Amino acid sequence: MKRVLIVGGVAGGASCAARLRRLDETCEIVVFDRGPYVSFANCGLPYYVGNVIADERQLLVASRELFQQRFNIDVQTMTEVRSINREERTITVCDLQTGVERVERYDALVLAPGASPIRPDCPGVELPGVFSVRSIPDSRAIRSWIEQNNPQRAVVVGGGFIGLEMVENLTERGLRVSLLEKLHQILPPLDPEMCSWVVEHLQARGVEVHVGDGLDHIESEGSTFFVVTEKGHRHSAGLVILALGVRPEVHLARQAGLTIGPKGGIIVDSQMRTSDPHIWAVGDAVEVQNLVTGQETILPLAGPANRQGRVAADSIAGRPSKFRGVQGTAVVGIFGLTVACTGATEKGLRRTGNTSFAAIYLHPGHHASYFPGAKPIHLKLLFSLTDGKVLGAQAVGQEGVDKRIDVIATAIQFGATVEDLAEAELCYAPQYGAAKDPVNLAGMIAQNVLRGDVELADWNNLDDKSVFLLDVREADEFAAGHIPRANSIPLSQLRTRYATLPRERQIFVYCGVGQRAYFAARFLGQQGFRVANLSGGYTTYLAMRRAGLVP
16 A cells, blocks of 8 residues: 655645645545644634634634545544665654654655744743744734733734734734834835835824834843844834744755755745655745746645645656646735735845836726726836736735636736736626726836836836926816926826927826826827826825835
């Protein structure tokens, strides 16, 4: 009988075990996990802390008993795999409750150890009341601390997805929260200007946001903690959450001599096989290829981990399945605001040396403007200037954000171009979208750029004194706020006043969100002016200014 051992029983390991059983009833499958649970929903942990999920049992996707009864899979919890003997194809495991070690043989071994939360090497991180959020016991301990100590303030260290979800849930439980991020922006998977709406939203909810200042150490005085930053600031709290990201668990793999990549993850092929032909690896511990940039990356997300587990099971069963790679599609909700992204970011493309791309911004309503309740979606689209391929997108808004990013994510998967976005036939009724959906509009705007119908102004050149800035909004809009040095000629007056514009200078034109500026750019271009459009208009300018990208 073929014997398959799986180390780790959450997303990747559990999906691999269940898939393999569906493919092969003859093999023996044993899953080892050092924790008390398998197949639990770790993405729901912040919401368990916040009492949105009130019953801990709701986090348990499947139990040991279910695996045994439904799939004939032996799941052994509280059992740690200590070492791998590749020559003999055995592993040494330890029962954590009795301390007894034993040796288990395998024909195929799957490593799905996941990742461990990063705990910085600084004083105070091991104090009671300082928590990470990675397991059900973690979230249970945070709930217990809140109930027993009734803290009034909390500090969340780390502004990624989990950090923001913890900010929301702690705030909803009545705590005043400070968010501390070492980078100069929260939400590192996004470009900085796209995060500015999120920061504004957090501050409106009373959250103190501190960026560009990392954790130095934590002090305690009685029941009060002081989170001391690298710049010397002190933030008081009765509870501290460390949400600094995760590090792939590769101790076993490294000890066994498996190849570890430059990003610190286990190297696998397209069938999730490691450098040992009898060992596979899946989930947060492996390095995978980013489909857009072509670079190796580590992406600790449940969706890719589940798909990798399925591919590994197929491979073990002799099927020719392949894992295609990742594009980093993700979403997070914060106090009713949705933030989503897929594919490459502008900063990521620039790091790879790619300069043959363009970024456009648009701010359409999530459904037809004439239907009550339309909410703006702030959308950024990145595309190739050589072939028009869609490279990435980011969006922020209260409604309809996930739908649009999912459409664009699918487009990227199939190698679509902006022409395809413009032509996409999407659902339309006034309460759901518009005849020109935001996805269509993004494609059409990008089409205009590729076809030479409009030139994009570079936001980085906004302070170029040789450029003539033209604001084509109405006078009252201009008076309420405008880009420094801008000159006002409303679009409604442009046809009678355009002769006053300087023909010898480059003109950067903008409006509120981009549409009127496009009309103006088309008109002026046909009158012989050198004109470029500041994509996304004054709305984008405000976001960039909040992010410190423009003066």
